[in-house]
Amino acid sequence: MATKKNSAKPAAEAISEKIVNLAPHTESGSGELMTTNHGLKINDDQNSLKAGERGATLLEDFILREKITHFDHERIPERIVHARGSAAHGVFKVYESQAALTRASFLSDPELETPVFVRFSTVAGSRGSTDLARDVRGFAVKFYTQEGNFDLVGNNMPVFFIQDAIKFPDLIHAVKPEPDNEMPQAASAHDTFWDFISLMPESAHMIMWAMSDRALPRSYRMMEGFGVHTFRFVNEQGQSNFVKFHWKPLLGVHSVAWDEAQNISGKDPDFHRRDLWDAIESGAFPEWELGVQVVPEADEFKFEFDLLDPTKLIPEELVPVQRIGKLTLNRNPDNFFAETEQVAFHVGHVVPGIDFTNDPLLQGRLFSYTDTQLIRLGGTNFHEIPINRPVIPVHNNQRDGHMRQTINKGKSSYSPNSLGGNDPAQAKAAEGGFTSYNERIDARKVRQRSKSFFDHFSQARLFFNSQSEPEKNHLTDALTFELGKVKTVAIRERMLGILAQIDKGLAAQVAYGLGIHVPQVPEQPINKSIPADGNPADYQPIQAESSLTSSEALSMANTIKDSIVSRKIAILAADGVNEKALNTVKKALLAAGAVVEVIAPRLGFIVSENDEQIPVDQSFLTAASVLFDAVYVPGGTNSVASIEAEADAVHFLNEAFKHCKAIAADSDAIQVLEATYFSKKLPEDYTDETVLTEGVVIQSKPAKLAEQFIAAVAQHRFWEREKPRKVPA
Numbered sequence: 172m173a174t175k176k177n178s179a180k181p182a183a184e185a186i187s188e189k190i191v192n193l194a195p196h197t198e199s200g201s202g203e204l205m206t207t208n209h210g211l212k213i214n215d216d217q218n219s220l221k222a223g224e225r226g227a228t229l230l231e232d233f234i235l236r237e238k239i240t241h242f243d244h245e246r247i248p249e250r251i252v253h254a255r256g257s258a259a260h261g262v263f264k265v266y267e268s269q270a271a272l273t274r275a276s277f278l279s280d281p282e283l284e285t286p287v288f289v290r291f292s293t294v295a296g297s298r299g300s301t302d303l304a305r306d307v308r309g310f311a312v313k314f315y316t317q318e319g320n321f322d323l324v325g326n327n328m329p330v331f332f333i334q335d336a337i338k339f340p341d342l343i344h345a346v347k348p349e350p351d352n353e354m355p356q357a358a359s360a361h362d363t364f365w366d367f368i369s370l371m372p373e374s375a376h377m378i379m380w381a382m383s384d385r386a387l388p389r390s391y392r393m394m395e396g397f398g399v400h401t402f403r404f405v406n407e408q409g410q411s412n413f414v415k416f417h418w419k420p421l422l423g424v425h426s427v428a429w430d431e432a433q434n435i436s437g438k439d440p441d442f443h444r445r446d447l448w449d450a451i452e453s454g455a456f457p458e459w460e461l462g463v464q465v466v467p468e469a470d471e472f473k474f475e476f477d478l479l480d481p482t483k484l485i486p487e488e489l490v491p492v493q494r495i496g497k498l499t500l501n502r503n504p505d506n507f508f509a510e511t512e513q514v515a516f517h518v519g520h521v522v523p524g525i526d527f528t529n530d531p532l533l534q535g536r537l538f539s540y541t542d543t544q545l546i547r548l549g550g551t552n553f554h555e556i557p558i559n560r561p562v563i564p565v566h567n568n569q570r571d572g573h574m575r576q577t578i579n580k581g582k583s584s585y586s587p588n589s590l591g592g593n594d595p596a597q598a599k600a601a602e603g604g605f606t607s608y609n610e611r612i613d614a615r616k617v618r619q620r621s622k623s624f625f626d627h628f629s630q631a632r633l634f635f636n637s638q639s640e641p642e643k644n645h646l647t648d649a650l651t652f653e654l655g656k657v658k659t660v661a662i663r664e665r666m667l668g669i670l671a672q673i674d675k676g677l678a679a680q681v682a683y684g685l686g687i688h689v690p691q692v693p694e695q696p697i698n699k700s701i702p703a704d705g706n707p708a709d710y711q712p713i714q715a716e717s718s719l720t721s722s723e724a725l726s727m728a729n730t731i732k733d734s735i736v737s738r739k740i741a742i743l744a745a746d747g748v749n750e751k752a753l754n755t756v757k758k759a760l761l762a763a764g765a766v767v768e769v770i771a772p773r774l775g776f777i778v779s780e781n782d783e784q785i786p787v788d789q790s791f792l793t794a795a796s797v798l799f800d801a802v803y804v805p806g807g808t809n810s811v812a813s814i815e816a817e818a819d820a821v822h823f824l825n826e827a828f829k830h831c832k833a834i835a836a837d838s839d840a841i842q843v844l845e846a847t848y849f850s851k852k853l854p855e856d857y858t859d860e861t862v863l864t865e866g867v868v869i870q871s872k873p874a875k876l877a878e879q880f881i882a883a884v885a886q887h888r889f890w891e892r893e894k895p896r897k898v899p900a
């Protein structure tokens with residue numbers, strides 16, 4: 172056997188090597204002479220070669236044929252799931268060495284900056300679908316470590332719909348547009364999805380998450396990420412601990428309203444993509460902390476749920492999340508297709524020190540990703556695409572295949588060999604090689620699920636009970652909306668039966684909205700996963716209670732609300748505006764890190780009451796309140812009169828109020844507020860103190876207004892404004 176040692180390269184050298192590797196593939200085109208794909212300079216790619224000026228086009232025209240052929244083949248299959256996505260480059264740094272837990276070198280050196288590429292996505296919609304679908308968001312991170320690529324392929328929700336990967340094709344067939352008419356696009360509100368879910372009690376917990384505001388993030392930068400499965404950390408001594416991975420956004424976890432989401436889908440379906448791109452371009456780099464929940468092997472069976480069950484989370488009250496490092500996204504891709512589209516993540520891409528558990532969902536994923544990428548990216552060599560290459564050299568005896576880039580030298584491509592000088596040595600664990608965790612498995616082969624996976628409702632209930640009042644209302648409305656779009660009444664009723672097992676009040680409210688009753692004796696949720704020779708009685712869900720009544724981390728109401736960095740704020744103004752007020756407030760908002768845009772009846776400039784020219788960023792035709800977090804109306808007699816008379820401006824304010832956003836107006840712009848539907852909703856004895864409960868600031872002093880407005884915007888939303896639809900007593 173060969174004994175040659177793999178040489179580990181120092182970080183800087185290896186990263187610069189990656190850049191060198193990429194260099195021949197990077198092309199800006201600017202100022203260069205045009206060539207064919209084979210390097211021939213060409214002087215006309217705008218006119219095809221013809222027999223005479225008006226003659227037929229000649230088959231000989233290789234320039235035409237090459238250009239059209241390449242164009243004809245531009246599209247590749249989109250991802251079967253998570254087709255719609257956006258990505259960015261960045262870096263990860265661990266705070267302190269985690270060597271006691273894991274021998275992963277990128278988690279042991281606080282000086283080391285590991286390059287990363289992160290892709291966020293929706294799941295159900297196709298590539299061109301809207302960003303604002305009610306959906307789970309993918310949160311996939313590729314760490315280019317010194318020991319190879321580690322992919323943390325997670326979602327923005329900590330649990331999943333199914334417990335076994337063999338159901339994944341069913342789940343996705345159910346949620347995708349229905350096969351006869353290809354409707355609806357990027358939406359779960361249809362019969363096949365709820366048919367499947369209502370027959371699958373194990374999805375109850377995930378459904379609570381998917382119907383919550385988590386499914387409508389304000390921004391990719393304001394959502395959490397979760398590795399979902401329990402993984403293993405393994406240290407140098409071979410000791411293993413279970414680990415759950417979390418990403419905690421430093422801007423807090425925030426969402427939009429459902430009505431707002433639907434509007435954004437029309438006004439700007441690229442809303443999240445644009446938000447990520449713009450934030451990075453402006454230097455407001457998105458940041459997350461990597462958190463871990465670590466469970467010693469000895470505690471595997473100490474919980475009320477099974478650590479291998481991907482429909483369960485570990486409440487943070489039971490195992491706190493330790494924040495061990497920071498991810499910063501600091502560079503947009505140069506080319507969407509080459510990077511964001513061609514990147515290939517895989518849960519199976521691990522590094523020494525990180526290993527799998529027997530979670531049956533994880534086990535199936537280990538097969539699925541490479542398999543799908545073979546067809547999506549056209550062959551076995553997609554690891555050579557620049558975005559997928561590790562920063563360290565690859566040595567093995569795999570050869571050839573479509574689009575092979577590497578020019579392997581030498582005669583032998585087999586091991587062992589005595590002819591070639593290129594026999595790659597196999598690394599021992601002590602030299603940094605990967606060895607699978609030496610887990611003892613001694614079992615019968617069965618197609619069965621462990622009974623420890625059968626409590627489907629206790630964590631669904633824990634999630635619901637942990638929500639704030641407005642969050643519960645949103646969740647109730649979401650279920651009523653989705654089931655309201657379902658045409659088959661039996662599916663609605665079956666789903667009410669499931670909801671009744673989670674919370675009777677929730678089921679009653681949804682039933683009220685649907686105009687039907689919760690079935691008197693709810694149909695026992697059917698477990699369609701009963702094996703052929705199984706007894707159905709043995710497969711009923713277990714009715715259990717969580718020992719926790721609520722968990723703080725599950726509610727977005729408890730998130731960070733201390734910053735307005737990168738929040739988008741609209742100033743509605745017209746000719747005659749009071750420029751002193753406008754400039755004072757704008758300056759204060761910019762200083763606090765917000766993005767501010769002046770919106771006026773038309774583009775160009777407005778002229779203030781003191782003849783100052785103020786540039787306009789958007790007109791009422793191009794702007795919409797749903798694209799902003801907050802709105803301010805400065806004073807100035809003529810400006811106020813124009814804004815008040817502008818239907819689009821009044822609509823802007825009405826919608827901002829309906830979507831619970833912070834609103835500010837100078838005292839002498841009050842007549843604009845009086846033209847809105849919400850003027851009557853504001854308390855008559857309005858004081859400065861009312862601001863933080865109502866989120867509407869009315870002030871005569873611009874500096875004071877700015878201060879109060881900033882505090883209100885930092886609250887994100889004033890959800891209490893909404894009137895819940897209650898079931899009559």
Ligand code: HEM
Nearest residue numbers: 250253290309310311325326331336339399535536539543
């Ligand atoms: C905990 C459960 C799961 C999570 C968190 C998850 C997450 C993700 C994410 C984030 C992506 C997008 C990657 C990208 O941005 O390119 C993705 C893609 C994909 N996932 Fe999953 N997934 C889960 C379960 C599954 C299961 C059970 C299967 C199959 C058995 C599966 C199959 C796929 C496939 C085929 C793709 C497309 C990959 C590609 O074309 O590159 N996933 N998944």
